[in-house]
Amino acid sequence: xxxxxxxxxxxxxxxxxxxxxxxxxxxxVLYDMYSATLYGVVLQIVKVEEVAEDVLQEAFVKIxxxxxxxxxxxxxxxxxxxxxxxxxxxxxxxxxxxxxxxxSEDITASFHFSSDEFKPEHIGVRDMMxxxxxxxxxxxxxxxxxxxxxxxxxxxxNIPLGTVKTRARSAVKLLTRIFKGxx
Amino acid sequence: MHNEDYIASGxxxxxxxxxxxxxxxxEVERRAASSPQIRQALDEACAxxxxxxxxxxxxxxPALKDxxxxxxxxxxxxxxxxxxxxxxxxxxxxxxxxxxxxxxYKWMLAASIALFLLSGLLSFHFYNKWQQAEERLAGVxxxxxxxxxxxxxxxxxxxxxxxxxxxxxxPAFQPVRLQGVEAHPEAGMTVYWNPSQQQVYxxxxxxxxxxxxxxxxxxxxxxxxxxxxxxxxxxxxQAGLQQMKAIAAAQAFAVTLEPxxxxxxxxxxQLTVMGKIEF
Numbered sequence: 001x002x003x004x005x006x007x008x009x010x011x012x013x014x015x016x017x018x019x020x021x022x023x024x025x026x027x028x029v030l031y032d033m034y035s036a037t038l039y040g041v042v043l044q045i046v047k048v049e050e051v052a053e054d055v056l057q058e059a060f061v062k063i064x065x066x067x068x069x070x071x072x073x074x075x076x077x078x079x080x081x082x083x084x085x086x087x088x089x090x091x092x093x094x095x096x097x098x099x100x101x102x103x104s105e106d107i108t109a110s111f112h113f114s115s116d117e118f119k120p121e122h123i124g125v126r127d128m129m130x131x132x133x134x135x136x137x138x139x140x141x142x143x144x145x146x147x148x149x150x151x152x153x154x155x156x157x158n159i160p161l162g163t164v165k166t167r168a169r170s171a172v173k174l175l176t177r178i179f180k181g182x183x
Numbered sequence: 184m185h186n187e188d189y190i191a192s193g194x195x196x197x198x199x200x201x202x203x204x205x206x207x208x209x210e211v212e213r214r215a216a217s218s219p220q221i222r223q224a225l226d227e228a229c230a231x232x233x234x235x236x237x238x239x240x241x242x243x244x245p246a247l248k249d250x251x252x253x254x255x256x257x258x259x260x261x262x263x264x265x266x267x268x269x270x271x272x273x274x275x276x277x278x279x280x281x282x283x284x285x286x287x288y289k290w291m292l293a294a295s296i297a298l299f300l301l302s303g304l305l306s307f308h309f310y311n312k313w314q315q316a317e318e319r320l321a322g323v324x325x326x327x328x329x330x331x332x333x334x335x336x337x338x339x340x341x342x343x344x345x346x347x348x349x350x351x352x353x354p355a356f357q358p359v360r361l362q363g364v365e366a367h368p369e370a371g372m373t374v375y376w377n378p379s380q381q382q383v384y385x386x387x388x389x390x391x392x393x394x395x396x397x398x399x400x401x402x403x404x405x406x407x408x409x410x411x412x413x414x415x416x417x418x419x420x421q422a423g424l425q426q427m428k429a430i431a432a433a434q435a436f437a438v439t440l441e442p443x444x445x446x447x448x449x450x451x452x453q454l455t456v457m458g459k460i461e462f
Contacts, residue, residue, distance in 0.1 A: 024256055031248055040239040053247050060251045074212040075222075079229045082236065086201060143202035144232065150202040168200050169193035172228050179234035 012077050019067050027064055034078060035060075038085045044145045045089035055092055059085040090147030129178070136171035139164055189214065190224045199228035343423035350375055350384055350424060359436055361458035367391060370456050374401070374436045375424070383412055383427040390455055393417055393440060400441045402449050403433035409449045412436070435459040 010018075010029055018026035038059065043052040062084055070080050142148045150168065154161040189195075197203050198211045215222040350356055356375040363370035370391060375384040383403070390399055401412035413427040415438065439446075440453035 024252070027255055028248075028252060031251065035248070036240040036242045037233065037237045039243040040241040041236045043241055044239050053243060056243060056247065057251050057254065061254055064255045071212075071216070073216040075215060076226055076229060078233055079226075082233060083201075139202075140200040140232070140235075143197075143200040144236065147201065149204050150197055153202070164202075165193055165197065168202055169196040172196035172199050172231055175231035175235050176227055179231050 016070070016072060016077055019064075027060075030063075031060065034081060038082060041082060041145070042085050042089045045086065045147070046093055051092060052089075055089045056085065059088050062088070086144070086147065094147075131178075132171055132174055136167045136174070139167040140171045140175075143168065186218050186220045190221060195221070195225045195228045198225065199232040201232075340423075347386070347423050353377070355379055356382075356384075357460060359458045359460050361436055361438065361456040363456050364454055367455050372438060372456050372458075374427075374458070376430065376433065376436075376460070378432070381429040381431050383430050384424040385415065385427060386424050388415065388417075388425075390415070390417070390438065396443055397440050398443045398445065399438050399455065400445045400449070401427055402437045402439065403430040404435040404437060405430075405432045406434070409437070411445065411447070414445050433460060 010026070010033075015026055015030060015033075019030065035056065039052060039056050042055045042059070043049065046052050046055060059081075063081055070077065074080075139153060142153050143150070148156065150164045151161060153159065154164045194203070194207075194211060198208060203211065211225065215225045355377045357378070359374040359376060361372040361374060367390075369389070371387065371389045372385060373387045375386065376382070383401075385401065393399060399415040399417060401415060402409040403412045404410075410430065410433070411428065412430055416425060435458060437449070437457040438455045439449045439451070440455060441450060
């Protein structure tokens with residue numbers, strides 16, 4: 001996670017160890033390191049800034065209070081945190097009875113690269129992103145930003161489940177190749 | 184499934200993209216925890232998705248960090264910060280923390296209601312018991328009074344029986360058996376007479392029922408002259424002896440039917456029983 005602002009960085013192990021002791025300063029570091037990415041994802045899901053702020057606040061409080069539940073053997077810290085944020089954000093739009101069919105129509109149109117967070121290292125990545133065809137991108141976006149499962153996508157869009165799996169797998173494989181050695 | 188096949192199945196990529204259900208995610212996490220090979224492949228896929236997500240990164244307003252850090256640092260009073268800006272989107276855990284105190288009152292209320300109902304039931308139960316005890320006590324008192332009355336009656340009867348027995352056993356008394364005349368062969372009576380003390384008693388009275396306005400009268404015959412010895416109190420169940428008027432001398436006793444209150448001279452046509460004294 002590169003950033004142009006000077007942020008005190010800690011290794012994930014060190015951060016986890018300090019957070020386990022209830023160190024609020026470590027929480028501040030955690031926020032500085034990951035809030036932009038987490039907020040970006042939440043905003044993609046809920047689409048309204050005020051709602052996204054509330055969700056992010058709720059997510060960080062939850063991360064703080066239930067940090068003892070984080071099991072490092074099961075996955076990376078960021079994976080755990082992004083899952084908390086995504087679950088809260090998806091719960092929020094579903095509790096407000098956002099209809100999947102309404103929002104999914106213009107989902108690709110609503111996606112935007114934030115201009116104020118221009119990152120030089122993403123130059124070139126965008127060119128390579130063209131290799132990600134729209135069908136593959138749609139599948140992983142529906143999963144990641146809409147919270148749909150593979151079978152829900154297959155049912156909603158009349159795509160065979162095997163095709164959904166293949167597209168998701170190809171998209172993530174391609175993203176792995178694109179970002180490898182960059183992040 | 185071997186680790187290589189599991190990795191090649193594409194399930195790790197579905198996990199990273201968020202396309203799995205919760206049970207499926209737990210299965211992936213379990214396998215990742217048990218196999219470093221799977222864990223590495225999973226981290227790789229997740230990192231790719233996170234880099235992808237990083238392309239949408241947006242720096243939140245600086246005020247948000249203050250809000251969050253304030254809530255984390257002072258979880259006791261988060262209301263003023265949270266509710267002022269977020270317009271009723273409080274964190275759920277705070278709600279549940281605040282709800283724990285009222286729920287204690289709820290429990291106390293429920294417990295006090297339960298105790299109240301229980302004491303009401305117990306009061307009703309003991310009131311019934313008390314009423315039953317009162318009824319039984321009244322019954323016992325009544326039967327005790329009845330018993331005392333019976334005892335008194337029995338004592339009186341015993342007393343009269345003892346008197347009777349004393350008279351019967353006294354050799355000074357002469358029993359005189361009065362036999363029914365021809366008109367009343369079934370009638371009979373016994374007279375006990377103590378000449379020295381001039382006492383007369385009658386017993387075993389078996390006379391026909393007197394018609395209304397009539398009464399039996401006892402006569403003592405002394406030297407052929409009838410002397411009034413008193414009226415016989417007729418009743419169905421004669422318990423003891425009946426004392427009559429004092430008689431000094433007699434050779435026989437007789438009973439006649441006379442108008443109520445008696446006569447001075449016996450009506451001989453109405454002679455019912457008669458008996459001579461055997462010397």
